[in-house]
Amino acid sequence: MPTFRQAIASEVPAIARLLSRAFADDPIERWCLACRGFRAVLELEFLEVAGQIAPEGWLWVADALHGVAAWIPPDASYDDSAVDAVVNPVLTEYGGDPRRVTTFWAWVESHRPDVPHWYLDFIAVDPDNRGSGCGGLLLRSGLARVDGRTESVFLVTGNPRTVPWYERFGFRTLRSEDAPDDGPRVWFMIRSASDGRLPILGAGSASWSGT
Numbered sequence: 001m002p003t004f005r006q007a008i009a010s011e012v013p014a015i016a017r018l019l020s021r022a023f024a025d026d027p028i029e030r031w032c033l034a035c036r037g038f039r040a041v042l043e044l045e046f047l048e049v050a051g052q053i054a055p056e057g058w059l060w061v062a063d064a065l066h067g068v069a070a071w072i073p074p075d076a077s078y079d080d081s082a083v084d085a086v087v088n089p090v091l092t093e094y095g096g097d098p099r100r101v102t103t104f105w106a107w108v109e110s111h112r113p114d115v116p117h118w119y120l121d122f123i124a125v126d127p128d129n130r131g132s133g134c135g136g137l138l139l140r141s142g143l144a145r146v147d148g149r150t151e152s153v154f155l156v157t158g159n160p161r162t163v164p165w166y167e168r169f170g171f172r173t174l175r176s177e178d179a180p181d182d183g184p185r186v187w188f189m190i191r192s193a194s195d196g197r198l199p200i201l202g203a204g205s206a207s208w209s210g211t
Contacts, residue, residue, distance in 0.1 A: 003062065003063065003137075004060055004061065004062045004137055004138055004141050005060065005061060006057055006059065006060055006061075007050075007054045007059040007060065007061045007068065008054065009051075009054050009055055011054070011061065011065060012047065012050045012051050012054050013047065014065050015046070015050045015054075015059070015061065015065065015068050016043050016044075016046040016047035016050055017043060018065055018068060018124065018126050019042075019043075019046040019050070019068065019122065019124055020039055020042045020043035020046060021126060021127055022124035022125060022126060022127060023042060023046075023122075023124060024039060024042070026158060026159060027158035027159060027184040027185070028104070028156075028157075028158035028184055028186065029042055030184075031100070031104070031158075031179070031183050031184050032100055032101045032104050032105075033045070033091060033096055033101070034096060034097075034100070035091055035094040035095045035096030036094045036095050037094040038094075040090075040094075041087065041090055041091050041094060041096065044086065044087055044090055045083065045087050048082070048083040048086050048087060049070075049078060049083055049121075050070075052078040052079060052082070052083075053070055053072070053078050053121075056076075056078075058070055058071055058072055058073070058076075060138055060141070060142065062125075062134035062137055062138050063129075063132075063134060065126070066125060066126050066129040066132060066134045067123075067124065067125040067126065067129070067132075067134030067135055067137070067138050068122075068123070068124055068138070069120065069122065069123040069124075069138040069139065069142060070120070070121040070122050070123075071118055071119075071120060071121075071142050071146070072118065072119040072120075072121050073118060074116040074117055074118060074151055075116070080105070084098065084101075084102075088101075100181070103180060103181065104179055104180070104183055107179060107180055108156055108186070108188075111156075111174070111175070111177075111188050112154060113152065113154055113174070113190060115151075115152055116151050116152070117151055117152040117153060117154045117190070118142075118146050118151055118152070118153045118154070119153075119154055119155070120139075120142070120153055120154070120155040121155075123135060123138055123139060135165075139169055140169070143169060143170070143191070146193075147193060149193075150193045151193055152190055152191060152192045152193055153171075153190065153191045154188070154189070154190050155171070155188075155189050155190075156186060156187070156188055156189070157186070157187050157189065158184045158185065158186050158187070160185070160187070163187050163189070166189055166191075169191065170191045171189040171190065171191045172189065172190060172191070173187050173188065173189050174188045174189065174190050175188050176188070
């Protein structure tokens with residue numbers, strides 16, 4: 001049974017590489033970061049995001065970095081402008097359009113629910129380790145901790161294959177829409193605190209942190 005724990009800052013580069021592999025075919029990332037050198041820009045983006053949230057205790061990993069999940073607490077966020085300051089010049093250099101990224105994520109933000117909620121920013125398993133149970137472990141363990149705080153969980157996905165998987169864990173689709181400017185189809189999903197309780201499986205020794 002895989003185990004989980006909080007990530008540490010020194011693991012951020014390896015986590016960014018894992019995420020760039022896991023999201024290499026993701027419709028949202030493919031559309032937002034459409035450019036030459038897509039994988040390099042994607043890894044840089046995740047490097048900046050993970051570098052911010054790992055010290056906050058919001059980044060969790062399974063086993064030997066086979067999987068990773070980011071749980072952002074209610075009323076918290078990382079500094080998008082700091083990420084953009086690093087990523088946008090590189091994205092532009094490779095022929096991408098930073099305005100596309102800004103417009104898309106502003107649209108996503110407009111769909112966030114009004115109720116206090118955790119934001120499952122991403123959950124991913126290294127392609128070589130899919131089917132190992134890491135993804136389910138990271139999702140179940142996070143939901144079990146959130147259930148104890150009585151708040152909802154919100155997520156966004158552009159991959160229709162993941163929708164039934166999230167539904168098995170109690171998520172439901174709030175709405176599904178095409179992003180502006182001929183962007184990808186996006187599913188906005190929520191799991192209310194009253195939707196169920198999931199036990200922690202293969203629990204590690206780390207305690208939950210966050211505000």
